[in-house]
Amino acid sequence: MRILAVIEHDGSSPKPGSLAAVGFAQAVAERNGGHVASLVIGHTVAGIAEILTSFGIVYFADSPALANPLADRYAQVIVDAVSRYHADMLVAASSTYAKDIVGRAAGLLGGAMVSDVVAHDWRDGQLLFVRPMHAGMVTETVILHGDPKIVTIRPTAYPQPIAMETQGELFPIAVQDPLPVGMMWEHLESKLGTRPDVTDARIVVAGGRAIADRHDFERLVGGLADCLDGAIASTRALVDAGIAPNSLQVGQTGKIIAPELYIALGISGAVQHLAGMKNSKKVLAINKDPNAPIFDFADYGLVGDVYDVVPELIGKLHEP
Amino acid sequence: MKILVPIKRVPDPDHRIRVDLQRIALELSDVPHIINPFDANALEEAVRIREGPVPDAEIIAIGIGDPAWQQELRTSLAMGADRAIHVGVSGPPDPWNVARILRAITERESPDLVLMGKQAVDDDSNQAGQFVAGLLGWPQATFVSQIEFIPLDPEPSIAGHQLRVARETDTGIETIRLRLPAVITADLRLNEPRYAALPAILKAKRKPIETIPLTELNIELSPRVERIALQEVSSSRKCQYVQSVDELLDQLFLNRCL
Numbered sequence: 001m002r003i004l005a006v007i008e009h010d011g012s013s014p015k016p017g018s019l020a021a022v023g024f025a026q027a028v029a030e031r032n033g034g035h036v037a038s039l040v041i042g043h044t045v046a047g048i049a050e051i052l053t054s055f056g057i058v059y060f061a062d063s064p065a066l067a068n069p070l071a072d073r074y075a076q077v078i079v080d081a082v083s084r085y086h087a088d089m090l091v092a093a094s095s096t097y098a099k100d101i102v103g104r105a106a107g108l109l110g111g112a113m114v115s116d117v118v119a120h121d122w123r124d125g126q127l128l129f130v131r132p133m134h135a136g137m138v139t140e141t142v143i144l145h146g147d148p149k150i151v152t153i154r155p156t157a158y159p160q161p162i163a164m165e166t167q168g169e170l171f172p173i174a175v176q177d178p179l180p181v182g183m184m185w186e187h188l189e190s191k192l193g194t195r196p197d198v199t200d201a202r203i204v205v206a207g208g209r210a211i212a213d214r215h216d217f218e219r220l221v222g223g224l225a226d227c228l229d230g231a232i233a234s235t236r237a238l239v240d241a242g243i244a245p246n247s248l249q250v251g252q253t254g255k256i257i258a259p260e261l262y263i264a265l266g267i268s269g270a271v272q273h274l275a276g277m278k279n280s281k282k283v284l285a286i287n288k289d290p291n292a293p294i295f296d297f298a299d300y301g302l303v304g305d306v307y308d309v310v311p312e313l314i315g316k317l318h319e320p
Numbered sequence: 321m322k323i324l325v326p327i328k329r330v331p332d333p334d335h336r337i338r339v340d341l342q343r344i345a346l347e348l349s350d351v352p353h354i355i356n357p358f359d360a361n362a363l364e365e366a367v368r369i370r371e372g373p374v375p376d377a378e379i380i381a382i383g384i385g386d387p388a389w390q391q392e393l394r395t396s397l398a399m400g401a402d403r404a405i406h407v408g409v410s411g412p413p414d415p416w417n418v419a420r421i422l423r424a425i426t427e428r429e430s431p432d433l434v435l436m437g438k439q440a441v442d443d444d445s446n447q448a449g450q451f452v453a454g455l456l457g458w459p460q461a462t463f464v465s466q467i468e469f470i471p472l473d474p475e476p477s478i479a480g481h482q483l484r485v486a487r488e489t490d491t492g493i494e495t496i497r498l499r500l501p502a503v504i505t506a507d508l509r510l511n512e513p514r515y516a517a518l519p520a521i522l523k524a525k526r527k528p529i530e531t532i533p534l535t536e537l538n539i540e541l542s543p544r545v546e547r548i549a550l551q552e553v554s555s556s557r558k559c560q561y562v563q564s565v566d567e568l569l570d571q572l573f574l575n576r577c578l
Contacts, residue, residue, distance in 0.1 A: 070496065071450070071460050096489040099446045100462045106447065107454025111416030112544040115445050128548065133444045134337050138346070141549040145542075182459030182502070186484070186495040199490070203578075228578065239509070246465070246488045246509065252444065253358075253508065255490065261577045272333070282577050283557065284568070301559040302568050312565045 001034035004087040008097045009048050017093035017155030024158040025091050039081045043067035055161045057168035063175040072180035075104035094152040112146035118157040135252040136275035156258035201231030204259045208235040210266020220310045227317040235273045250276035266306040269294030321377045322431040323366040328356040329392040330442040339550045355392045358437025361506040364513040367400035373469040385412050397524035398516035404529040414545040419451035424537040438463050438505040453503035461485040465509040
């Protein structure tokens with residue numbers, strides 16, 4: 001089996017989640033004697049391609065026309081790369097990038113796609129995929145019919161890849177002329193700020209409905225996160241209320257994360273939010289409602305008002 | 321201008337979902353169903369396009385499922401769709417087959433815009449919109465939270481329209497332009513869907529729902545995804561309550577959480 005991993009990057013290095021997709025590909029390849037290659041798309045991405053040669057051969061498409069991730073162009077490049085490598089499987093880390101671009105490519109490649117895989121298994125030589133549905137209340141086990149198979153994985157479910165003894169070769173992919181031109185890039189308003197990315201951070205501090213406004217979100221959620229070198233996150237309620245930017249939303253339709261420690265401040269624990277954080281290693285919940293469902297999904301609970309507890313916590317963490 | 325809005329009937333996500341004893345299907349008979357919330361955003365936006373920049377827009381709701389889906393299509397008509405199409409199949413197909421059916425309907429109806437939810441809250445796949453855009457070779461914009469019409473010509477005509485859309489991505493809000501025809505998938509913050517008022521509900525009863533059997537579209541369903549098991553997920557955590565911030569910090573340090 002030949003497995004091609006689509007690598008998302010930030011312009012200078014591969015995203016850790018994409019490396020987990022390579023880790024998944026390696027696990028599958030090891031079992032069935034397959035091969036793994038990476039695919040990088042963008043402009044001035046030779047350095048990123050070079051990094052990835054540690055994990056095997058790398059295809060890369062480098063062009064000014066690919067400077068920004070427009071789905072019609074990128075999907076065309078992916079289809080070309082699948083054909084070049086004769087890939088039987090295409091994998092990527094589940095993200096808005098992969099949902100958009102790899103999803104479109106899957107539509108061009110016959111639609112045998114499974115999203116958000118959290119585990120896999122083998123039965124009679126056939127790959128079984130396990131994925132959450134219904135906001136994580138249920139998991140389903142599925143098999144895919146047709147080739148190539150297209151898989152997005154939850155990065156938190158798979159390890160980083162193992163470097164090979166010898167570096168893989170680099171293969172440039174010529175960009176087809178003309179590329180589709182129905183989509184035009186304007187700009188990206190990044191809301192990431194200077195704190196760690198919520199998908200990579202070891203500790204995540206998240207705020208829920210109990211947080212009244214932006215100032216308090218920054219003071220309580222941001223303040224506690226900064227004490228712990230953590231990332232900040234929020235529930236949908238705060239994003240809808242304009243208190244937190246959408247890029248911080250954790251949940252069924254936001255980001256899915258699994259940090260070492262998840263600190264839920266004033267979060268009641270709707271299933272849609274739990275879907276995004278319940279695989280965290282440890283969960284601490286602080287909420288003044290002792291009956292909040294979040295406590296059923298927490299390892300540590302403190303019943304109290306975040307407006308009292310968090311300033312005290314920040315104060316004590318600052319003590320030498 | 322024609323806008324096609326696919327509507328999925330889903331179990332109300334606020335209800336607890338149970339897996340049957342054979343662990344292959346969900347027990348849904350007692351669970352109320354609703355329009356997939358993201359599809360409601362898509363339909364609401366189509367109605368706002370007609371109320372705003374494109375007054376002559378025709379809005380067609382389409383459902384792909386068993387006869388019960390007519391209920392959600394009737395609701396769509398009450399929310400503002402002009403007519404509805406019901407493609408009769410025994411259960412909701414996988415995203416690939418949904419996309420094939422949508423392509424076939426698109427070829428019949430020639431819409432300028434397919435406006436749909438970014439994902440269904442039951443299977444959470446987030447695939448059908450991208451598949452159909454790929455199959456049609458149309459521009460796409462997924463996870464859209466804002467749509468703006470840009471007239472190109474000095475004499476603005478629908479054919480000259482481009483859209484400027486804001487997309488909610490992991491790294492922030494991305495703005496792109498699209499040529500029509502295009503596929504757009506809606507995120508929750510695109511709008512707040514309206515509740516149908518009584519006069520609209522009564523009026524909707526007179527609007528047509530056309531039923532199209534699958535055979536008429538020359539489509540044979542060939543599922544790409546086969547489910548072999550389902551499992552309910554429950555929390556294995558046992559909450560250890562602490563009474564004070566001091567005790568909390570002791571526990572966190574003791575257990576190497578910090």
